[in-house]
Amino acid sequence: MNSDSLGQNLSFFVRKLSVIDMEFSDFFDMLWTYLGNPDESKDNKGRPKFFCHLIDLIIRTPQTDVEDEKAQSGDLNPFAGRVADTINKYCIGSRPIPKKDAKELLSRISNGKKFIDEINFSAPGARESIRNKLRDEQFEVTMSSLGEVCFKAMKAFLNKFKNAETSVRPQDVKTNQNSIDNLRLLYDVDLECPLCGESLIKNGISNAIAGYDIVHIFPDNLNENEKSKFTKIKKAPENSDALENKIPLCLNCANVYLNNPTLNDYQRLIQKKQYIINKKQIAQDLNQLTLEAKLTKVIQGLKKVKPNLANSIVDYDAHTVEEKISHDYALQGAVSYYVSGYYNKIKDQFSNLEGPDFSFDELATTIKLAYFKFKREQLDQEEIFNHLADWILTKEQLPQDYSEASRIIVAFFVQNCEVFEVENAQ
Numbered sequence: 001m002n003s004d005s006l007g008q009n010l011s012f013f014v015r016k017l018s019v020i021d022m023e024f025s026d027f028f029d030m031l032w033t034y035l036g037n038p039d040e041s042k043d044n045k046g047r048p049k050f051f052c053h054l055i056d057l058i059i060r061t062p063q064t065d066v067e068d069e070k071a072q073s074g075d076l077n078p079f080a081g082r083v084a085d086t087i088n089k090y091c092i093g094s095r096p097i098p099k100k101d102a103k104e105l106l107s108r109i110s111n112g113k114k115f116i117d118e119i120n121f122s123a124p125g126a127r128e129s130i131r132n133k134l135r136d137e138q139f140e141v142t143m144s145s146l147g148e149v150c151f152k153a154m155k156a157f158l159n160k161f162k163n164a165e166t167s168v169r170p171q172d173v174k175t176n177q178n179s180i181d182n183l184r185l186l187y188d189v190d191l192e193c194p195l196c197g198e199s200l201i202k203n204g205i206s207n208a209i210a211g212y213d214i215v216h217i218f219p220d221n222l223n224e225n226e227k228s229k230f231t232k233i234k235k236a237p238e239n240s241d242a243l244e245n246k247i248p249l250c251l252n253c254a255n256v257y258l259n260n261p262t263l264n265d266y267q268r269l270i271q272k273k274q275y276i277i278n279k280k281q282i283a284q285d286l287n288q289l290t291l292e293a294k295l296t297k298v299i300q301g302l303k304k305v306k307p308n309l310a311n312s313i314v315d316y317d318a319h320t321v322e323e324k325i326s327h328d329y330a331l332q333g334a335v336s337y338y339v340s341g342y343y344n345k346i347k348d349q350f351s352n353l354e355g356p357d358f359s360f361d362e363l364a365t366t367i368k369l370a371y372f373k374f375k376r377e378q379l380d381q382e383e384i385f386n387h388l389a390d391w392i393l394t395k396e397q398l399p400q401d402y403s404e405a406s407r408i409i410v411a412f413f414v415q416n417c418e419v420f421e422v423e424n425a426q
């Protein structure tokens, strides 16, 4: 080990050892600073009001008769009727939140959705500042987990107050599942920023997430106008916190995407994600060592597909996949992936088949006619793609576990022939 990296490791350990607990007053002050209403910061009523608001956000909707009664008499929030001065003391840390209140809140705490949304849909600048502040305190937090981590911290504080303590440490909030998910997402993108290619892990030592951030692919807090533009490309997932909606970026790109998400970057991230999904599907298939065998079987089977010899002559269409599938970025990503991995192999196999009982041109014409049939049914490109893959399986009487192989064949015809024409091309 040279002295440089020794020094780095030492400073890393020193940093780890110097982790100090975060006081509730610091945590509250951070949320108040970035999420509170600046108009209310002048008098001493603003903090208590914001404090009660945060508590409102974490209380579940009434589920028992007792809770119903409390709700009716306005006592659901135990701090609602308390003197502002007292609450101010909780906020600045000169008085701990009473054990009894903490216990009571924990017994009626919600799943955190409202609280998490409040954070995730706040202004980009506020989220960036909260993330940075928490990272300074050694919390493992990413932009996409920000709301969740804050909610967990809130819960952790209540648990501490219940036991007459007032501070939490990063371990109290960390979950193994989060770390595993982060690692998985990192390896999915081969440890490189999908937008600029920069390496996401610096110097190999840090377990901290200093070099990257994980963002939601469908951006949070778009205005209505932006939202409809983004939705046109691909609609928002039902659960924005699902892994499918998360992707790691370098800090720089993450900050840019947070503050100014462009349609172009959105498209690229969707493509990348789709690419990853296909790669995994194929890896799964390869684990069974069967995909290539299946592919060969599907190709051999095409030999027996009775050609549809209409007078149509097949045109080999040299447009790129991007030109032919110009609106559906997920499908574009999938087809590009299949083509990049299998085009040449398939081409070789077809040319080996060429002979008195097989003509590639005839097959291409048959596939093209099937394509036109589905197109006439007004299906969109993804539906046509899926129908063609199923069509091949039906013609060959193969079961569904050949569908990945069949989709790869369809991608070959998209690349090679007139399956999907370029719109407006003359």
Ligand SMILES: [Zn+2]
Binding pocket: 193, 194, 195, 196, 197, 198, 249, 250, 251, 252, 253, 254
């Ligand atoms: Zn980047």
